[in-house]
Amino acid sequence: MSLKPFKTLGIGVAFSPNLKPNLYEAARLSLYFDAKLVLIHVGEESEDKIKTLKIILNTFKKDQLNYEVIFKPGDPVDVILSASKENNIDLLIIGAAKREKLLTYYVGSIARKITRQATCSLLLLINPSVDRVSCKHIVVNGLKDPKTERTIATAFYVGLKLRSEKLTIVEEIKQNEIAVKVEDDKSLRKATILKERLRNRERSRVNHIIENIPKEYTQNIAVKSQPIFGTQGYSIGHYAQIKRADLLIMNAPSKMTFWDRLFPHDIEHILTELPTDVLIIQ
Structure with a gap:
């Protein structure tokens, strides 16, 4: 970067x-x-x-x-x-x-x-x-995407320049990844174990990205990794809002098609009701 x-x-x-x-x-x-x-x-x-x-x-x-x-x-x-x-x-x-x-x-x-x-x-x-x-708390998307590494690195750069205190990397996990129908204690335990595995997988992936960012960007800011389950875009926007983040940083969407305008994707959820200041990284 x-x-x-x-x-x-x-x-x-x-x-x-x-x-x-x-x-x-x-x-x-x-x-x-x-x-x-x-x-x-x-x-x-x-x-x-x-x-x-x-x-x-x-x-x-x-x-x-x-x-x-x-x-x-x-x-x-x-x-x-x-x-x-x-x-x-x-x-x-x-x-x-x-x-x-x-x-x-x-x-x-x-x-x-x-x-x-x-x-x-x-x-x-x-x-x-x-x-x-002051921009104290930055929330940035950590979803699995080729653009994410650059977006997270840019978030640390912005945090350094604005002297932010905290940066939270939110990994939105789609609900369909938990393909377990909860009907009894056994299926509930299975769903809980699966959720924890997905959380650990996402934390590991994000930690690997952070390791490749220069230490001068990462050493003076509190960093948190937060996996959440839900609809991409809506979930992270809601999280930024309830945590009273000062800035939300997102990947720019890929080229939009006619269908994207009919069925909103992640960035469209954010544009409909901005939870805070939003930085979209190309």
Whole structure:
């Protein structure tokens, strides 16, 4: 894994009430990751817009924030995706929408299209803040997948840079792996033994991944392995929510088909109701 997975960060800039907290979050992350920040505005350039951005980002002048602003009119999805490719953005930051009168967040239609089509990693923010809110607990998927090793390594990198205290690796085990119908004490014992074997198998696999990550990433953070049984995506999202995690890190889905949109898979469960800030690793 690259020791610096995020060299260029991008964020779509709309001149809305959330502009200042969004820019503060993006600027802080850019400094933590020692990365360039690209601000993408879907619209025409104007002196007033440039002045507004400069005033907000002036706070980070002393930190030598490296940023540039791109103005490009057009369809928001097309503009943000094309600007991300043209500027080699590794991590695109997107704000989530809040449901009216409810304390839940979701990904709006434009953001969802970007999430489905982006070729870079994505950070979905549910509650951006001008004042920094520390990221104490990170939850990351540990499912058996070719992308998982890189995702877990990136989670440790993010934990190091954000000075997180705890990282939990959640292995979601599908219910159909416990092919035992519980009807009496004997079948219950059999199911219990099978569950424990599956837990041990998953812990062993995850521990092997951690052993290959540089010690500087793993030594100053409390690490927990947590196998859970249930529906992929829904289970880990629920776990992150009840444990009040500050960040959930997931593998990006493989290329989506028409059927994926009819029958939601793991990432779609997360996008429907974001449990916390979500980082999707490409």
